[in-house]
Amino acid sequence: MNNITLKNIADLLDISVSTVSRALNGHPDIHADTKKVVNQTAQELNYHPNIVARSLQAKRSNQIGIIVPEIKHAFFASAISGIEDVAYNRGYTVIVAQSNEEFEREKINLNSLYTNRVAGVLVSLSETTIDTDYFDFLLKEGLNIVFFDRTPENIEACKVQIDDYQSSLTAVEYLINKGYKKIVHLAGPKKLRICQLRKQGYEDAMANKGLEENIKCIEGSMHETSGYNAVENIFNNGSMVDAIFAVNDPVAIGALKKLKELKIKIPDEVALMGFSNNPITELVDPKLTTTEQPAYEMGKKAAELLIEQIESNSNSNEENIVILPTKMIKREST
Amino acid sequence: MNNITLKNIADLLDISVSTVSRALNGHPDIHADTKKVVNQTAQELNYHPNIVARSLQAKRSNQIGIIVPEIKHAFFASAISGIEDVAYNRGYTVIVAQSNEEFEREKINLNSLYTNRVAGVLVSLSETTIDTDYFDFLLKEGLNIVFFDRTPENIEACKVQIDDYQSSLTAVEYLINKGYKKIVHLAGPKKLRICQLRKQGYEDAMANKGLEENIKCIEGSMHETSGYNAVENIFNNGSMVDAIFAVNDPVAIGALKKLKELKIKIPDEVALMGFSNNPITELVDPKLTTTEQPAYEMGKKAAELLIEQIESNSNSNEENIVILPTKMIKREST
DNA sequence: GTGAAAGCGCTAACAG
DNA sequence: CTGTTAGCGCTTTCAC
Numbered sequence: 166m167n168n169i170t171l172k173n174i175a176d177l178l179d180i181s182v183s184t185v186s187r188a189l190n191g192h193p194d195i196h197a198d199t200k201k202v203v204n205q206t207a208q209e210l211n212y213h214p215n216i217v218a219r220s221l222q223a224k225r226s227n228q229i230g231i232i233v234p235e236i237k238h239a240f241f242a243s244a245i246s247g248i249e250d251v252a253y254n255r256g257y258t259v260i261v262a263q264s265n266e267e268f269e270r271e272k273i274n275l276n277s278l279y280t281n282r283v284a285g286v287l288v289s290l291s292e293t294t295i296d297t298d299y300f301d302f303l304l305k306e307g308l309n310i311v312f313f314d315r316t317p318e319n320i321e322a323c324k325v326q327i328d329d330y331q332s333s334l335t336a337v338e339y340l341i342n343k344g345y346k347k348i349v350h351l352a353g354p355k356k357l358r359i360c361q362l363r364k365q366g367y368e369d370a371m372a373n374k375g376l377e378e379n380i381k382c383i384e385g386s387m388h389e390t391s392g393y394n395a396v397e398n399i400f401n402n403g404s405m406v407d408a409i410f411a412v413n414d415p416v417a418i419g420a421l422k423k424l425k426e427l428k429i430k431i432p433d434e435v436a437l438m439g440f441s442n443n444p445i446t447e448l449v450d451p452k453l454t455t456t457e458q459p460a461y462e463m464g465k466k467a468a469e470l471l472i473e474q475i476e477s478n479s480n481s482n483e484e485n486i487v488i489l490p491t492k493m494i495k496r497e498s499t
Numbered sequence: 500m501n502n503i504t505l506k507n508i509a510d511l512l513d514i515s516v517s518t519v520s521r522a523l524n525g526h527p528d529i530h531a532d533t534k535k536v537v538n539q540t541a542q543e544l545n546y547h548p549n550i551v552a553r554s555l556q557a558k559r560s561n562q563i564g565i566i567v568p569e570i571k572h573a574f575f576a577s578a579i580s581g582i583e584d585v586a587y588n589r590g591y592t593v594i595v596a597q598s599n600e601e602f603e604r605e606k607i608n609l610n611s612l613y614t615n616r617v618a619g620v621l622v623s624l625s626e627t628t629i630d631t632d633y634f635d636f637l638l639k640e641g642l643n644i645v646f647f648d649r650t651p652e653n654i655e656a657c658k659v660q661i662d663d664y665q666s667s668l669t670a671v672e673y674l675i676n677k678g679y680k681k682i683v684h685l686a687g688p689k690k691l692r693i694c695q696l697r698k699q700g701y702e703d704a705m706a707n708k709g710l711e712e713n714i715k716c717i718e719g720s721m722h723e724t725s726g727y728n729a730v731e732n733i734f735n736n737g738s739m740v741d742a743i744f745a746v747n748d749p750v751a752i753g754a755l756k757k758l759k760e761l762k763i764k765i766p767d768e769v770a771l772m773g774f775s776n777n778p779i780t781e782l783v784d785p786k787l788t789t790t791e792q793p794a795y796e797m798g799k800k801a802a803e804l805l806i807e808q809i810e811s812n813s814n815s816n817e818e819n820i821v822i823l824p825t826k827m828i829k830r831e832s833t
Numbered sequence: 834g835t836g837a838a839a840g841c842g843c844t845a846a847c848a849g
Numbered sequence: 850c851t852g853t854t855a856g857c858g859c860t861t862t863c864a865c
Contacts, residue, residue: 170859171858172858180835181837182836182858182859182860183835183859183861184835186859187834187860187861190860194835195834196835199834213610215555215614215616215858215859216615216616217555217615217857217858217859218858219858221551221552221842221843221857221859222840222861223859224841224842228615235572236576236579236580237580238576238849242570242571242573244571247594248595249570249595249596250597258596258615259596260593260595261579261583261593262587262592262593263584269563278592279547280549281550281562281592282550282551336721337853340683418782421782444779445782448782461571461694504841504842505843506842515851516852517843517844517853518850520844521844521847521851524844529851533850541857545858548842549840549841549842551842552857553843554843555842555843555857556843556856556857557860558858575835688852721864828859
């Protein structure tokens with residue numbers, strides 16, 4: 166590494182380190198001429214301020230951490246993209262860590278980010294997160310945290326999310342109004358509140374229309390295989406089902422795969438509905454009806470909130486829940 | 500922030516800072532009892548070593564930077580995932596930056612990573628990168644850089660890539676052997692070497708089979724819209740085409756969309772082939788023939804190479820090109 | 834307008 | 850086995 170330091174410049178110019186520092190930072194006290202020479206030599210030597218030293222002395226870095234279940238999921242990739250864009254524009258750098266849906270790894274990552282003295286952390290919980298005490302603890306230690314999408318229930322913090330209950334309710338009501346009655350719900354892990362809420366929305370929609378006895382949930386994960394297996398079970402057991410409402414798009418896609426294998430016609434024999442509006446839902450055949458969840462915007466909003474929190478230095482920890490709108494996208498599968 | 504320091508512990512225990520440091524780091528010289536008390540109080544106070552200070556004094560951080568065109572592209576999301584997994588296991592943290600395919604932003608990001616004193620950088624070039632002098636410069640300054648996928652031609656450095664020429668040649672030969680003759684190639688920006696190579700592979704395959712006069716390339720970007728527009732042009736001009744070979748999957752997907760809109764049957768009227776094996780290619784109708792490019796593995800391999808380079812501290816800059824195998828995936832679209 | 838000195842939190846000689 | 854000292858590169862009082 167090159168490692169030109171302030172001292173190098175100072176020695177070369179036979180002035181003090183502090184003058185160089187001030188000149189480079191545009192301090193008003195410094196003579197214009199001095200500034201000029203300093204900047205020039207800095208350029209010539211290809212000087213790069215050592216951010217690490219600066220962070221140490223400022224006791225604060227310009228890095229924000231992200232913890233998501235999996236980077237390669239379209240939803241999270243888009244969210245990260247939104248976060249990175251905001252961060253970049255505000256002079257922050259983004260550290261990405263994935264929990265791979267494992268609680269332990271989530272905690273280790275969180276700790277590592279904290280230890281790295283990031284200015285703040287953006288989190289979407291893993292599906293195996295059984296308690297959020299550690300988040301709560303660090304929050305109280307003064308770490309800036311903003312949760313997005315998969316947010317915890319009983320922590321007072323900033324959260325950026327959608328109205329999962331209402332979105333789900335609306336989606337299922339749409340199905341019912343279309344005439345579907347035997348609607349099965351492929352639910353996600355009940356540890357995740359968004360899954361509980363989506364399930365509750367489904368159940369209430371059914372109940373509201375007098376279809377309580379048709380309520381049927383199959384709990385699985387948030388992944389494709391889960392949908393695939395669920396459909397296999399449903400039709401092995403000869404259940405009568407005329408519509409499937411999946412907790413998210415990957416699960417719906419898994420279901421779609423199996424339905425196609427079984428040569429079950431969509432939507433004629435069984436309707437299928439996802440959740441998230443992954444780009445893929447528009448490209449499969451039939452195109453999937455789903456609910457649009459603004460991933461990129463959620464990332465952006467969460468990052469803005471976090472940076473605000475960091476820069477206000479409030480440490481107020483005040484709860485601030487932002488609900489972003491969703492929109493049902495009606496397509497061919499229902 | 501909590502900010503318990505070594506000094507706090509030292510004062511509390513009435514011992515020196517260095518003893519605390521050594522105790523915590525498991526230095527063999529330290530008495531077992533001392534270690535015990537120190538560790539205990541550290542735990543009680545919830546001490547977290549300040550990595551920033553440690554990096555400053557070690558003149559080296561445990562962070563590796565990534566610069567990719569766009570995080571939300573399935574290929575890069577998978578690659579990042581692979582990188583993160585390796586990094587995590589080897590005790591590194593990953594900083595992600597996206598160029599959004601802009602040369603300027605790429606340079607700024609590179610600079611920012613350098614300034615942040617990352618231990619090394621993993622790069623996949625943007626499609627507008629006109630020269631790679633700055634990479635070369637920093638490489639010579641001693642920055643560890645490993646390129647992957649979209650690698651530069653005339654820089655001596657570690658690169659992880661595929662054999663784009665051969666993969667493309669094989670793919671096109673397959674089309675020709677299937678009986679297609681009027682094969683058009685939707686090429687990517689010629690600034691990207693991988694695009695040049697894929698184009699060259701296409702042209703040579705055609706020439707080898709005596710189809711020189713049917714060679715036809717339409718240059719565009721690496722994005723969906725590019726494929727969409729290209730197909731529009733082709734059929735507006737009434738060109739006779741019986742197969743389309745796209746530079747990558749997003750472009751192929753764009754082409755697919757337009758072909759469907761035009762009610763052109765695939766593969767009966769026109770065959771379609773992509774490149775990369777994005778998950779989506781298996782879900783569209785018809786399923787797309789494509790060439791598998793091991794994104795996750797490329798990320799893993801690149802990260803391993805980089806960490807090796809970092810830890811060997813060789814600074815040798817020796818060129819080391821790793822070619823990962825690809826595999827054609829034959830599906831319904833051809 | 835500029836310099837000297839201290840300190841951010843840590844590690845690592847060098848002494849004992 | 851433990852303490853003292855110095856220094857990583859930077860910013861920032863406090864002097865002059």
